[in-house]
Every structure is written in C-alpha cells, then in structure tokens.
Amino acid sequence: MGNYSALAEENVEVAPGHYLMTLVPEEKPARAEPGQFLYITVTGEYDPLLRRPFSLFDVSPGERQLKIVYKLVGRGTELLKGVAVGSRVDVMGPLGTGFDIYDEGKDLLVAGGIGMAPLFYLAKKLRERNKEVTFLLGARTKAGLLFVDELEELGVNTLLATDDGSQGFKGTVVDLLAAYLQNNGRPDRLYCCGPAPVYKGVLEKAKSLRLPVQISYEERMACGVGACMGCVCKPESRDSYIRVCLEGPVIKHIF
Numbered sequence: 001m002g003n004y005s006a007l008a009e010e011n012v013e014v015a016p017g018h019y020l021m022t023l024v025p026e027e028k029p030a031r032a033e034p035g036q037f038l039y040i041t042v043t044g045e046y047d048p049l050l051r052r053p054f055s056l057f058d059v060s061p062g063e064r065q066l067k068i069v070y071k072l073v074g075r076g077t078e079l080l081k082g083v084a085v086g087s088r089v090d091v092m093g094p095l096g097t098g099f100d101i102y103d104e105g106k107d108l109l110v111a112g113g114i115g116m117a118p119l120f121y122l123a124k125k126l127r128e129r130n131k132e133v134t135f136l137l138g139a140r141t142k143a144g145l146l147f148v149d150e151l152e153e154l155g156v157n158t159l160l161a162t163d164d165g166s167q168g169f170k171g172t173v174v175d176l177l178a179a180y181l182q183n184n185g186r187p188d189r190l191y192c193c194g195p196a197p198v199y200k201g202v203l204e205k206a207k208s209l210r211l212p213v214q215i216s217y218e219e220r221m222a223c224g225v226g227a228c229m230g231c232v233c234k235p236e237s238r239d240s241y242i243r244v245c246l247e248g249p250v251i252k253h254i255f
C-alpha cells in the first residue's frame with residue numbers, strides 16, 4: 001500500500017503528554033488489524049527525514065476512522081501535536097503483521113504505559129467475539145493509566161498497577177502478572193506491548209510457564225515496508241532474523 005493523505009478529525013490531549021488522533025483516510029484501507037501500525041509524516045518535507053510509526057489504537061465501524069494514541073517524546077511527536085483539526089497528514093498503512101486471534105481459550109493482555117495502544121484495539125476485537133478478556137495495565141503513576149473507563153465499558157476485566165502505588169497494585173505490571181498467575185492459574189496465551197523491562201519480564205514468565213506469547217515490538221524503522229533491512233532483529237525464540245516492520249511488529253513466541 002502506498003502513501004495517502006488523511007484528514008485529522010481529532011487531535012486532543014487525553015492525559016499529560018499523551019494525545020489521541022483520529023484520522024480519516026481518503027479511501028477505506030484494505031485491512032486494519034490489531035497490532036498493525038500507521039507510518040506517518042506530518043510535514044511532507046525531509047525534516048524529520050523518517051516517518052514515525054504508531055499502532056492502531058482503535059478503528060471505527062466500516063474503517064472510516066483510524067485512531068492512534070501517541071506520547072510526546074521528541075520532534076516527530078511534537079510536530080504531530082501541532083497538527084490542526086481539519087488539516088491533512090501523509091500516512092502509509094496500516095502496515096505490518098498484527099496479533100493472531102483465537103476463538104478458544106483464555107487471553108491475558110499485559111501492557112505498560114503507551115503499550116496499551118495496540119492492546120486496546122485487540123481487546124475490542126476479542127470482546128466482539130464474546131471472549132472473556134483480562135487486561136493488566138501498568139504505568140509509573142495513576143496519570144499514565146490510559147483509557148481505563150473505555151476498557152471497562154468494553155466489558156474487559158481491567159487490573160491496574162502503578163510503580164508508586166497511586167492506583168491499583170503497587171509495583172510493575174510484571175509484578176502484577178506474577179501475582180495474577182499465582183491467584184488465577186494459567187491463561188492459554190499472553191499478549192504484550194510495553195517498554196523493554198515489561199516485554200522482557202513477560203517473555204521470561206511465558207518461557208518459564210511454556211505459555212505462547214505475542215509481543216508487539218517498538219523497533220526503530222526506516223522504509224517501513226520490508227525493503228531496507230533497517231529494522232531487522234533476531235527474536236529469542238527464533239533461529240532467523242525478521243524485519244520488524246513486515247514480519248512484525250507483533251512477534252509470536254512459542255516455547
């Protein structure tokens with residue numbers, strides 16, 4: 001899929017330093033699956049040179065609206081924050097390979113911080129299949145726990161953790177996962193997105209329990225479509241290298 005122009009219908013701060021952007025593409029995308037990402041440039045110029053990847057956070061019925069949630073970290077996201085409602089941005093995607101969904105079995109979702117973005121859309125899709133979904137969501141403080149009410153409105157069993165104990169379990173979401181597994185037994189699979197300490201902790205747990213886990217990785221990217229090898233990595237459970245932008249960003253680990 002090439003690039004296209006999308007209308008910015010909404011660009012609003014939802015928590016300190018975190019924004020929700022709703023984009024309306026010119027044409028309905030061929031597919032928009034949980035775990036896929038949009039590759040966005042706001043200037044149409046060569047500064048910043050590379051596009052910036054953002055997971056699909058939500059998709060409206062009929063795929064009219066594609067939503068992302070982004071955290072301000074640098075120049076690209078600062079530029080995105082400045083996009084006026086009613087103006088247009090240049091988008092590629094949805095790109096990449098997303099999460100595999102199963103009709104059977106218990107799904108446990110684990111997210112740290114902005115890692116909740118792809119898992120929100122996954123949770124929505126799982127609930128549409130009437131699956132029971134438990135979502136462990138962690139952040140440093142209460143202010144970083146995003147879209148908790150919306151998860152509960154979807155009927156998702158949402159358990160919270162904060163490093164400082166300002167809301168929910170006091171500790172990391174990986175600590176919460178350990179406590180949850182002790183009290184609730186094994187799920188059939190894990191899904192995860194978050195910073196390195198979160199996905200490494202979840203991967204470790206999955207390995208020790210021999211649970212399948214799907215992790216959405218946030219590797220730096222260049223072309224975004226599998227051509228430049230700028231994003232290759234070798235996942236722990238694989239023998240070969242993969243391109244995160246094409247075979248990922250969701251990588252399935254089976255132990």
Ligand SMILES: Cc1cc2nc3c(=O)[nH]c(=O)nc-3n(C[C@H](O)[C@H](O)[C@H](O)COP(=O)(O)OP(=O)(O)OC[C@H]3O[C@@H](n4cnc5c(N)ncnc54)[C@H](O)[C@@H]3O)c2cc1C
Pocket residue numbers: 037048052053054055056068069070071072073074075076077078114117118217218219220221249
């Ligand atoms: C597949 C994928 C999905 C993503 N989904 C989201 C999302 O839904 N919401 C969101 O807020 N962010 C998401 N990210 C991360 C987001 O793309 C980066 O935060 C963004 O590109 C930073 O651009 P910038 O110009 O503002 O920051 P830069 O000036 O490029 O960097 C500022 C700081 O952010 C760090 N950083 C930059 N890019 C990344 C990255 N890819 N991963 C980790 N750290 C990075 C840099 O090391 C630096 O410290 C995703 C990344 C990938 C690869």
Ligand code: FES
Pocket residue numbers: 220221222223224225226227228229230231232243244245246
């Ligand atoms: S960014 Fe070019 S191959 Fe992935």
